[in-house]
Amino acid sequence: MENSIHNTHHHTSGLRTIALLTAVVTALAFASVAVALPTTLLEDSFDDGNRDGWFGNSSTASNYTLDNDADTLTIKSGNHLLTYFDTTTLAIGESLTVSLHLSFNDPVTYSNGFRLALYDSHGTKNRVTSNGHGSTNDLFKPYTGYRADMNFTAYNGTTTAIGIQHRNPADATHTGNSLVHSNTGMYYQSVGTGGLSATPTDGVLYTGTFTLTRLSETGTRISVSIVGTNLTNYACVTDDANGFSTFDTFAIFPSSSSAMTSLTLHDVTITHTAAAVPEPATAAVTLGVFAAALATVILALRRRRH
Structure with missing residues (x-):
């Protein structure tokens, strides 16, 4: 029973981590849109x-x-x-x-x-x-x-x-x-x-x-x-x-x-x-960070389950 509760705790904690990472990277993605200042x-x-x-x-x-x-x-x-x-x-x-x-x-x-x-x-x-x-x-x-x-x-x-x-x-x-x-x-x-x-x-x-x-x-x-x-x-x-x-x-x-x-x-x-457009370099870095972070969390969750 204790082991079941322990596993559930790690599973919930992992989901929270994924949710937090997703929220942060989503905010970064929006921030990667260049704000067009008037000339x-x-x-x-x-x-x-x-x-x-x-x-x-x-x-x-x-x-x-x-x-x-x-x-x-x-x-x-x-x-x-x-x-x-x-x-x-x-x-x-x-x-x-x-x-x-x-x-x-x-x-x-x-x-x-x-x-x-x-x-x-x-x-x-x-x-x-x-x-x-x-x-x-x-x-x-x-x-x-x-x-x-x-x-x-x-x-x-x-x-x-x-x-x-x-x-x-x-x-x-x-x-x-x-x-x-x-x-x-x-x-x-x-x-x-x-x-x-x-x-x-x-x-x-x-x-x-x-x-x-x-x-x-x-x-x-x-x-x-x-x-x-x-x-x-x-x-x-x-x-x-x-x-x-x-x-x-x-x-x-x-x-x-x-x-x-x-x-x-x-x-x-x-x-x-000018029209606001995404900055390609920033967007690529953001997506790369997101992919790496998400992969790390998923791998950690799998190790905990085993």
Whole structure:
């Protein structure tokens, strides 16, 4: 009887050892997945007293106001700003994110609020290099990508406040040369909508994000959010058939003076996040350790039984 109890004790102890080893190695296996840290492509907090690299459609200085005390850049409604960053092509599983803090001045309930855009200019030859390039410019004709329309009331007669547009010159039967101001002749197709209509609060700081994630060879997910007082709007749609994956241009446009007098940017950051992948060497070592440890425990159990 004592021998039976003794054997049972060793058997139970061995099982516990195997279970512990399995748990530890499982944790190591998960740890062997490389965490992809974002690469910063652009970061501007407007604290240096200039807006170098940002180009406006208007040459009127008062349409773009830098506040050196508050470290902000205010854009008068009806005017856009754009900037360029290193050309980035997303692999499957990778994402591109614009993060920004902004505030709205004298906002009212209106169908046009502001627009954000991520495009591919298709080469430096198509880039503007100065202010006063106009709301339309032939350089913009080949631009492809996505635009998010953020509205302070229902979008296109629905209850949603965010509309996602796909811009592709190949879809057009005629040319269009407006960057963000117009839909007419602009090769735009609606990808989807989201969010609930609401009007932001005057002067309050809001957090916005605009993320593009490549899902497949032809699919891109577009996620947009604007969060703050009175606003928790979010849209997430997928461009399945003809998703774009290369980008180098960001634009922002407070689209109508009927919605607000101006929009104030506090900071803008653009990051590229690679897909997390297992580290082959680490994974191989982990599996080797697991196999050796497990074999040792099994051998010890067999010896105890005999």
